[in-house]
Amino acid sequence: MHAPRIMIIAGEASGDMHGAKLAQALRRRCGDVELFGVCSNAMKEQGVRQLVDAKTLSVVGITEVFAKLPVIYRAMKTIKQTLRDMAPDLLILIDFPDLNFRVAEYAKKIGIPILYYISPQIWAWRQGRVRTLKRLVDHMAVILPFEAMFYRRHKVPVTFVGHPLLDRIPMIADPQAVGDIDGPPVIGLLPGSRQKEVATLLPVMLEAAALIRKKRPETRFLVSCSQSVDRDLVSAVSDPYMKALNLTIVPGPVDRVFEQSRLLLAASGTVTLEAALHGIPTVIIYKVSPLSYAIGKRLIKVKYIGIANLIAGKQLQPELIQEDASPENIARTVRSMIDDPALLQRMSDDLLDVRKRLGKPGASDRLASIALSLV
Known part of the structure; x- marks a missing residue:
C-alpha cells in the first residue's frame, strides 16, 4: 500500500498560511504522507510540492476575475492533469471558490x-451554491461557528474545527496593555495581500494618513508589505509620502505591524480578524470596481463584511465601503478614535471578547484527523 497522497489547493495568502499549518499536522500524524498542489511560500516551506504558484491566481471583486481567466485556465489544465496522473487519495480545497x-x-x-x-x-452571498457543495464535497471543515449551523441546515456533512488563528495568536494576558497610549500614536496600514488590492487601497490609505498627520503631526505610520505582494509596488506607491508621513514599510508577517500599532487601517479580509484577536482597534476599508460593487451589493445577504463584526453581531470595527472609503472619511473616523483613549480601550476589550466564540486551539490537528479518516 502506497503512502497517502493528498493534493491541497490554496489560492490566497491566508489559505496558504492555513495550508502550511495543515501540512505540519498531517506530517505529525503520517510522516510519509505525500503533499502537493496549488500553494505559495508558506506551504512550500512545509514540504508541499508546488504545481501552480497561488500568487498568480488571486483576485479581488467579481469583474476582476475575468482579467485572470487565461491564468486560471492554465492552472486548471495543470490541476486536471495532476488529478488524472497522480490520482490522490484526497483533495483538500481551501476557500478560493473561483x-x-x-x-x-x-x-x-x-x-x-x-x-x-x-x-x-456562501452564507453571505449566492447562497444557492450550497447545493453545489452538497453534491460535490464529502465533508466541510468550517472555522466559524455560524457556518456549521448553516451547513447542517442544508444537510451538508460538516465539522466546526475552530479557527486556525487561535493556534498562532496567543491569548492576551493583560487586556489593559493593549492600545498603550504612551508616546505618539502609531497607525498601521494593511492594504491587502493581493497586487490589485494594494494598488487600489494603499493610495487611499496614504492620502488619509496625510490628512491625519495635518491634525496630529506626531503620528507615525507603518505600511505592511505582505509576502504575497511585490515590494516594488508598495515602494512605488509609498515613496512620495515617505518623508512627509514619517512612513516605514514593514515587510513580512503582519505581526510586526501589530506589535507597534495603536490603531489599524485594514483591507477587508482575514487580517481584520487577526487584528481583533490582538485587540487592536481597526477601521476596515473595502473598495472594488464599480461594477463588482453594484453586483455584489445586490447579492450580499449579511449586514457586515468584517468577520469580527459578523461573529459579534454588531460593528466592533468601523467599516468604510466603496464611496465611503474616501481619504476624508477615513481620516475623520481615525481622528475620532485616536482622540478618545477611553473609546480605543473599550473597542479593544470588545474585540478580545470575540476570541471566546471561535472555539479552542487545535483546528489544524482536528482537520488533519478528518483528512486522514477520508483517505
Whole structure:
C-alpha cells in the first residue's frame, strides 16, 4: 500500500498560511504522507510540492476575475492533469471558490474524495451554491461557528474545527496593555495581500494618513508589505509620502505591524480578524470596481463584511465601503478614535471578547484527523 497522497489547493495568502499549518499536522500524524498542489511560500516551506504558484491566481471583486481567466485556465489544465496522473487519495480545497468549485467538479467526476476547508462565504452571498457543495464535497471543515449551523441546515456533512488563528495568536494576558497610549500614536496600514488590492487601497490609505498627520503631526505610520505582494509596488506607491508621513514599510508577517500599532487601517479580509484577536482597534476599508460593487451589493445577504463584526453581531470595527472609503472619511473616523483613549480601550476589550466564540486551539490537528479518516 502506497503512502497517502493528498493534493491541497490554496489560492490566497491566508489559505496558504492555513495550508502550511495543515501540512505540519498531517506530517505529525503520517510522516510519509505525500503533499502537493496549488500553494505559495508558506506551504512550500512545509514540504508541499508546488504545481501552480497561488500568487498568480488571486483576485479581488467579481469583474476582476475575468482579467485572470487565461491564468486560471492554465492552472486548471495543470490541476486536471495532476488529478488524472497522480490520482490522490484526497483533495483538500481551501476557500478560493473561483478556482476550487471548478476543481471539485472535475475531481468528483473521476472519483476523488473532497474535503473543503474554510468555507466560501456562501452564507453571505449566492447562497444557492450550497447545493453545489452538497453534491460535490464529502465533508466541510468550517472555522466559524455560524457556518456549521448553516451547513447542517442544508444537510451538508460538516465539522466546526475552530479557527486556525487561535493556534498562532496567543491569548492576551493583560487586556489593559493593549492600545498603550504612551508616546505618539502609531497607525498601521494593511492594504491587502493581493497586487490589485494594494494598488487600489494603499493610495487611499496614504492620502488619509496625510490628512491625519495635518491634525496630529506626531503620528507615525507603518505600511505592511505582505509576502504575497511585490515590494516594488508598495515602494512605488509609498515613496512620495515617505518623508512627509514619517512612513516605514514593514515587510513580512503582519505581526510586526501589530506589535507597534495603536490603531489599524485594514483591507477587508482575514487580517481584520487577526487584528481583533490582538485587540487592536481597526477601521476596515473595502473598495472594488464599480461594477463588482453594484453586483455584489445586490447579492450580499449579511449586514457586515468584517468577520469580527459578523461573529459579534454588531460593528466592533468601523467599516468604510466603496464611496465611503474616501481619504476624508477615513481620516475623520481615525481622528475620532485616536482622540478618545477611553473609546480605543473599550473597542479593544470588545474585540478580545470575540476570541471566546471561535472555539479552542487545535483546528489544524482536528482537520488533519478528518483528512486522514477520508483517505
